Structures are given as C-alpha cells and as structure tokens.
Amino acid sequence: MTVLVTGGAGYIGSHMVWALKDAGEAVVVVDNLVTGFDWALPGDVSLVRGDIGDMALIGRVLKEYSVDAVIHFAGSVVVPESVADPLKYYRNNTCASRNLIEACTAAGVDKFIFSSTAAVYGDPKTVPVGENAPLAPLSPYGTSKLMTELMLRDTAAAHPFRYTALRYFNVAGADPEGRTGQSTAGATHLIKVAGEAALGKRDSLSVFGTDYDTPDGTGVRDYIHVSDLVAAHKLALDRLKDGGESLTMNCGYGRGFSVLEVVDTVRRVSGKDFKVDMEGRRPGDSPKVVADPSLIRSELGWKPNHDDLEEIVTHALAWEDKLSKRNRAE
Numbered sequence: 015m016t017v018l019v020t021g022g023a024g025y026i027g028s029h030m031v032w033a034l035k036d037a038g039e040a041v042v043v044v045d046n047l048v049t050g051f052d053w054a055l056p057g058d059v060s061l062v063r064g065d066i067g068d069m070a071l072i073g074r075v076l077k078e079y080s081v082d083a084v085i086h087f088a089g090s091v092v093v094p095e096s097v098a099d100p101l102k103y104y105r106n107n108t109c110a111s112r113n114l115i116e117a118c119t120a121a122g123v124d125k126f127i128f129s130s131t132a133a134v135y136g137d138p139k140t141v142p143v144g145e146n147a148p149l150a151p152l153s154p155y156g157t158s159k160l161m162t163e164l165m166l167r168d169t170a171a172a173h174p175f176r177y178t179a180l181r182y183f184n185v186a187g188a189d190p191e192g193r194t195g196q197s198t199a200g201a202t203h204l205i206k207v208a209g210e211a212a213l214g215k216r217d218s219l220s221v222f223g224t225d226y227d228t229p230d231g232t233g234v235r236d237y238i239h240v241s242d243l244v245a246a247h248k249l250a251l252d253r254l255k256d257g258g259e260s261l262t263m264n265c266g267y268g269r270g271f272s273v274l275e276v277v278d279t280v281r282r283v284s285g286k287d288f289k290v291d292m293e294g295r296r297p298g299d300s301p302k303v304v305a306d307p308s309l310i311r312s313e314l315g316w317k318p319n320h321d322d323l324e325e326i327v328t329h330a331l332a333w334e335d336k337l338s339k340r341n342r343a344e
C-alpha cells in the first residue's frame with residue numbers, strides 16, 4: 015500500500031516524503047514542479063509530473079500504485095498573490111482539490127490528509143485561536159482553503175471517506191539532517207526572506223506594517239518547525255489507518271513572535287546585520303495569529319521536538335547556505 019503525496023517536490027511536501035521513507039512507507043509523488051524541485055526528493059521515490067486537477071491522471075496513479083492514503087500539499091501558497099490574482103487560487107487550490115477528492119472517491123481511496131491554514135481564521139477575536147473560532151478569511155488564499163475544508167466535510171458525510179484537515183500556522187526551518195529545505199524561488203515567507211537577507215542574497219527586508227495592535231506594532235505569527243509539522247501528519251495518517259474519524263485541527267505551538275523579534279533572531283543567529291525598511295501593511299495580512307494546539311495534542315498525542323525560534327532559524331540558515339552552494343555549483 016502506497017501513500018500519494020501531492021506537492022511532494024515542494025517545501026513541506028519534500029520533508030513529508032523523506033519522513034515517510036524514513037518510516038519505511040511506500041510513496042508516490044504527483045507534482046507539476048511549478049514551485050517544487052525534483053532534486054528535493056529521495057532518488058528512489060517515484061515522481062509523476064502532472065497536475066492534481068487532472069482526474070484521469072490521478073485515477074491512473076491511484077490504481078497503478080495501489081494508493082491507500084493521500085496527503086495533499088499541492089497548491090498555491092502566497093497570501094498577497096491571492097489578493098492580486100484570486101481566480102488562480104480558486105482554480106489551483108479549490109477546483110484542483112475538488113477533482114483530486116473526486117478521483118479518490120471514484121477509486122475508493124478513503125484516507126485523506128489536507129494542508130489547510132490558519133488563514134481560515136482571518137483576524138481572530140481571541141488569541142490563541144481554537145478550531146471552533148469563527149471562520150472569516152481575509153484573503154482569497156484563506157477562502158480557497160476553507161472551501162476545500164467544506165468539500166471534504168460534505169464528501170465524508172456522503173461517501174466512505176475520512177479526512178484530517180491540519181490548519182498549519184507559519185511553517186519554517188528545514189530538515190535537521192540537511193536533506194531538504196525551503197528552496198522556493200522568489201519566496202515571500204518572513205524567515206526565508208530574512209535568511210536570504212542575512213546571506214546577502216537580497217539587499218534588504220521590508221517590515222509590512224508597524225501600526226498593528228501588537229506589543230511592537232508588527233505582525234505576530236506562530237512559527238512552527240517543518241519537522242514537527244511533518245510528524246503531526248504521520249500521526250494523523252496512523253490514526254486514519256486505525257479507523258479514526260474525520261477531524262480538523264490546528265497545527266502550531268501556541269506562542270507568537272513579532273516580525274521584529276524574528277528579524278532580531280535571524281541577525282543574532284547568523285551574526286549578520288542587514289538593512290530593514292519599515293513599510294505599510296501588506297494586503298490580506300492578519301495582525302496576530304497564534305494557535306491553540308490543545309486538540310492536536312490530545313487527539314494525536316503530538317509533542318513538538320523543535321519549539322525553539324533559534325533552532326528554527328538555525329536550520330533555515332543552514333539550508334539557505336547549502337542552497338547557495340548548490341546554485342553556485344550548477
């Protein structure tokens with residue numbers, strides 16, 4: 015029995031593939047390599063290059079590889095881009111996921127894990143935010159993911175199909191063994207951008223918004239190490255295999271850092287100063303989002319091993335350095 019990882023050549027997906035291989039699971043990846051890289055995968059993993067919205071292709075892959083469960087990472091991920099180009103997000107996140115889910119029900123694949131997001135909460139009234147908080151995304155990205163959550167809910171009610179939706183908070187860091195990391199070209203994620211600035215790959219970093227109602231006026235996020243996130247998926251997969259019912263859970267640590275705290279940490283860990291420009295707010299951004307992780311801890315017994323901003327930044331910088339050497343060698 016094989017696990018299909020969609021978007022497995024991307025940042026988070028490639029960490030998942032390495033972790034599944036470490037656990038001895040058979041894996042097949044479907045990725046169109048729009049933002050992912052085939053070299054991020056272990057050499058012995060099958061990569062099918064194609065689109066998750068292509069039902070005929072997915073149907074063939076599910077059958078050919080005897081797929082038993084799907085972990086669905088493929089999608090478009092940049093909040094401000096979704097504000098500028100909403101239909102791209104409804105096509106690539108909502109419509110493509112719809113087709114993938116239908117291909118699964120048609121093939122009788124009944125276990126599905128979905129990459130949802132804290133962006134479904136928008137600007138939560140209470141922080142830390144629990145799963146029952148009102149869902150009010152501030153961006154088409156968040157809405158595109160919420161719509162997929164709703165499709166999963168309705169599909170599970172109508173078909174023999176069980177899912178786990180994990181609402182990730184801000185994923186950062188890299189594989190502690192240095193096998194993969196965030197390699198996204200033109201990335202917009204704060205820790206990635208700050209790492210690039212520290213290594214001189216960009217001239218400066220912009221701080222988007224300094225007048226939020228937060229301790230230092232900049233946006234606050236719950237940064238979670240990618241290895242802890244991937245471990246939660248493995249627990250969720252095992253739970254579904256044991257017959258667990260459908261669940262939607264936050265995946266974050268329960269504490270937040272401001273943009274300026276992240277910038278200070280990157281400067282301290284790297285020992286490098288870089289230019290920081292104070293700018294206006296970025297469209298679609300929430301002031302403060304921090305997880306209440308009680309449910310995932312009790313349901314999955316999830317215990318983070320890397321809840322330390324310095325460690326997250328250390329691993330992100332180590333990968334950034336490796337990436338520079340790789341790009342120079344090419």
Ligand SMILES: NC(=O)c1ccc[n+]([C@@H]2O[C@H](COP(=O)([O-])OP(=O)(O)OC[C@H]3O[C@@H](n4cnc5c(N)ncnc54)[C@H](O)[C@@H]3O)[C@@H](O)[C@H]2O)c1
Nearest residue numbers: 021024025026046047048049050065066088089129182185
């Ligand atoms: N990075 C975060 O902080 C974060 C937070 C919450 C949720 N997520 C979700 O996690 C998932 C993975 O994000 P990531 O940061 O690894 O992004 P990423 O861009 O590195 O990975 C996405 C992967 O999906 C592939 N892909 C995109 N559209 C596809 C399609 N239609 N068919 C086949 N392959 C396709 C890309 O080539 C890439 O390899 C996304 O669904 C994202 O919304 C990420």
Ligand SMILES: O=c1ccn([C@@H]2O[C@H](COP(=O)(O)OP(=O)(O)O[C@H]3O[C@H](CO)[C@@H](O)[C@H](O)[C@H]3O)[C@@H](O)[C@H]2O)c(=O)[nH]1
Nearest residue numbers: 091093131132133183184202203204207220221222233273
């Ligand atoms: O160059 C930058 C980049 C970001 N920020 C700020 O840093 C914070 C975090 O931004 P970013 O790293 O871009 O992440 P988010 O916009 O919070 O979104 C991420 O986290 C979400 C979950 O919370 C995921 O769903 C998204 O896919 C992922 O991009 C926000 O306050 C941004 O305004 C800056 O000030 N300067």
